[in-house]
Amino acid sequence: MKEHENEFCEINAPHEESVKKAKAALLDTETLYDVAELFKIFGDSTRTSILATLSAGEMCVCDIAEVLNLSVSAVSHQLRILRHNKLVKARRCGKEVFYSLSDDHVVKILETATEHVKE
Amino acid sequence: MKEHENEFCEINAPHEESVKKAKAALLDTETLYDVAELFKIFGDSTRTSILATLSAGEMCVCDIAEVLNLSVSAVSHQLRILRHNKLVKARRCGKEVFYSLSDDHVVKILETATEHVKE
DNA sequence: CTCTTGCTTGAACAACTGTTCAACTGTAAT
DNA sequence: ATTACAGTTGAACAGTTGTTCAAGCAAGAG
Numbered sequence: 420m421k422e423h424e425n426e427f428c429e430i431n432a433p434h435e436e437s438v439k440k441a442k443a444a445l446l447d448t449e450t451l452y453d454v455a456e457l458f459k460i461f462g463d464s465t466r467t468s469i470l471a472t473l474s475a476g477e478m479c480v481c482d483i484a485e486v487l488n489l490s491v492s493a494v495s496h497q498l499r500i501l502r503h504n505k506l507v508k509a510r511r512c513g514k515e516v517f518y519s520l521s522d523d524h525v526v527k528i529l530e531t532a533t534e535h536v537k538e
Numbered sequence: 539m540k541e542h543e544n545e546f547c548e549i550n551a552p553h554e555e556s557v558k559k560a561k562a563a564l565l566d567t568e569t570l571y572d573v574a575e576l577f578k579i580f581g582d583s584t585r586t587s588i589l590a591t592l593s594a595g596e597m598c599v600c601d602i603a604e605v606l607n608l609s610v611s612a613v614s615h616q617l618r619i620l621r622h623n624k625l626v627k628a629r630r631c632g633k634e635v636f637y638s639l640s641d642d643h644v645v646k647i648l649e650t651a652t653e654h655v656k657e
Numbered sequence: 658c659t660c661t662t663g664c665t666t667g668a669a670c671a672a673c674t675g676t677t678c679a680a681c682t683g684t685a686a687t
Numbered sequence: 688a689t690t691a692c693a694g695t696t697g698a699a700c701a702g703t704t705g706t707t708c709a710a711g712c713a714a715g716a717g
Contacts, residue, residue, distance in 0.1 A: 434598070434600075434601050437595070437597060437601055438601050438604050438605055440594060440595075441591050441594045441595075441597065441601070441605045442605050444593075444594045445587070445590060445591060445594075445605065446590055446652065450652060450655060450656065451583055451586050451587050451590060452583045453655045454580075454583075454586055454648065454651045454652055454655050455580065455581055455582055455583035455585070455586045456581075456583075457651055457654065457655055458577050458578075458580035458581040458586070458651065459577075459578075459581035459582075460581075461573075461574065461577035461581070462574055462575075462577040462578035462579075462580070462581035463574055463578075463704085463705075464570055464571045464573075464574035464575075465705075465706095466574070467570050467573055467574045467577070468564070468567075468570050471564060471565055471570060472560050472564060474563075475559060475560045475563045475564075476556070476559075476560075478556060478560065479553070479663080479664090480663070480664060480665090481553075481662095481663065481664080482553050482556055482557050482560070485557050486557055486560045486561050486564065489706095490706080490707075490708095491663080491664070491665095492664090492665080492666090492706080492707070492708080493705075493706055493707080494664095495663095495664060495665055495666085496665085496666085496705075496706080497705085498664095498665095499665080499666085511713090511714090513663090513714065513715065514661095514662060514663045514664080514713075514714055514715065515662095515663060515664085516663075516664065516665095524654055527650075528650065528651070528654070529573065531646075531647065531650065532573045532576055532577065532647070533565065533569060533573055535576065535643055535647070536569060536572045536573050536576055537569065582674085582675075584675075584676095598693080598694090599693070599694060599695095600692095600693065600694080608676095609676080609677070609678095610693080610694070610695095611676080611677070611678080611694090611695080611696090612675075612676055612677075613694095614693095614694060614695055614696080615675075615676080615695085615696085616675085617694095617695095618695080618696085630683090630684090630694095632684065632685070632693090633683075633684050633685065633691095633692060633693045633694080634684095634692095634693060634694080635693075635694060635695095
């Protein structure tokens, strides 16, 4: 990110205009970073599986692990990430902790992507 | 993924039903994997930046690098990934290679996520 | 209190990812 | 043919990520 100062396309002017336009239209770095960060959360099949499972309704950690054939620890670790990113919310009830989707957006995003994948 | 065979919630029946229901409603593993795979592509700020840049129109590698202040090599590597996942398409014109979004879906997905991030 | 169960957490480790660097290909101009 | 430029590619490296394991915490039962 430092030694390409002189690497302009030296061919023609149209490029300069194009570059200028693109730079102006570009979202701010922070927003792009946040968007990528959001996608990163969805970019793991364990997490998407957990989210898909929770779209059927509230469920405790142990049952999620059972449904997905994962260790309780692995599920808990991923739920922590989902929790911190406000994609799921937790509700303690005695010894159990029930998790559910914190937002309808989540379902929508998943559905859209699923459609896209299925073509 | 092997020593949690006996880790059922041993409290009550409702859980069993819940588990059964969730298992039935769950998308097949392959679809979930593909969805996660798609999100993984979007889950890197360099790639989302490239896609956002290309949403302004066709552009050559050198110019993308210029807009985003990245090395040509780094951009090329990421474009390769985007190309293989059919998110962008390439068009050679003399010495230059122009890239563009291969699908309006891409823009839509990015826009939706951006809205979500901006709350 | 102690014991058990449901869940969480930190450390360790392996697997993966993105960038850089250097070498290379393809195209056009001299 | 030689040179220059636009872009690609493979290897190497550092940084990140997800799982497992073991230890711990919280809450109800005895």
